[in-house]
Amino acid sequence: MNMQGLEAILARLRAAEAAAGRAPGSVTLVAVSKVQPEERVRAVLLAGQRVFGENRVQEAQGRWTPLRSEFEGVRLHLIGPLQTNKARAAVELFDAIHTLDRPRLAETLARLAQERGASPEVFAQVNTGREPQKAGCLPEDADALVAQARSLDLPLVGLMCIPPEGEDPVPHFRLLREIAERNGLSGLSMGMSGDFEAAVAEGATHVRVGSAIFGERT
Numbered sequence: 001m002n003m004q005g006l007e008a009i010l011a012r013l014r015a016a017e018a019a020a021g022r023a024p025g026s027v028t029l030v031a032v033s034k035v036q037p038e039e040r041v042r043a044v045l046l047a048g049q050r051v052f053g054e055n056r057v058q059e060a061q062g063r064w065t066p067l068r069s070e071f072e073g074v075r076l077h078l079i080g081p082l083q084t085n086k087a088r089a090a091v092e093l094f095d096a097i098h099t100l101d102r103p104r105l106a107e108t109l110a111r112l113a114q115e116r117g118a119s120p121e122v123f124a125q126v127n128t129g130r131e132p133q134k135a136g137c138l139p140e141d142a143d144a145l146v147a148q149a150r151s152l153d154l155p156l157v158g159l160m161c162i163p164p165e166g167e168d169p170v171p172h173f174r175l176l177r178e179i180a181e182r183n184g185l186s187g188l189s190m191g192m193s194g195d196f197e198a199a200v201a202e203g204a205t206h207v208r209v210g211s212a213i214f215g216e217r218t
């Protein structure tokens with residue numbers, strides 16, 4: 001079995017970077033703390049991790065508002081679908097939003113960013129597996145969404161995908177990279193506990209790892 005826990009995952013990530021000829025530290029580890037008990041999250045904070053991923057705005061607010069006053073330098077990434085009526089809270093809480101998936105959300109995020117004079121970094125989510133139950137724009141709609149986000153001056157830094165469960169993720173990573181390259185985007189949010197090393201080999205800049213760091217979610 002592969003080694004688990006923060007130190008083991010960081011070691012595996014550094015090895016995957018080296019194997020792919022990437023600079024050490026060039027891939028950001030987003031530790032996905034959704035649903036995890038607070039003592040596990042605290043242990044990972046105490047071990048030095050500062051970048052965390054959450055999939056629900058309210059849950060993240062409740063957890064991180066107090067933890068942020070205790071631990072400096074925490075950066076939060078929203079990795080779950082974002083409803084328009086939660087966009088304001090999301091823009092206030094998160095440093096990055098990985099789940100821009102529709103024109104209307106782009107408009108809302110842009111308006112909120114203008115009001116605040118600041119915006120989280122944004123990734124557009126692409127539903128590479130065309131799964132009806134999954135968020136993300138269809139691959140053929142990605143170029144238009146990217147163009148729209150740019151025309152609205154959103155700080156779009158890359159693309160995100162969640163490959164279908166039980167399928168080889170590599171073709172999905174490659175498709176995402178191809179769409180990013182033709183749009184001049186350098187960020188690639190892809191790879192989770194079971195496949196982050198393969199994602200790094202395909203060019204991931206952000207991997208989102210939960211259970212392999214914190215243990216299984218209950």
Ligand SMILES: *Cc1c(COP(=O)(O)O)cnc(C)c1O
Nearest residue numbers: 032055079192193208209210211
């Ligand atoms: C839960 C989640 C992850 C982390 O999954 P693990 O398999 O526990 O690493 C990554 N990305 C997204 C979008 C998630 O919802």
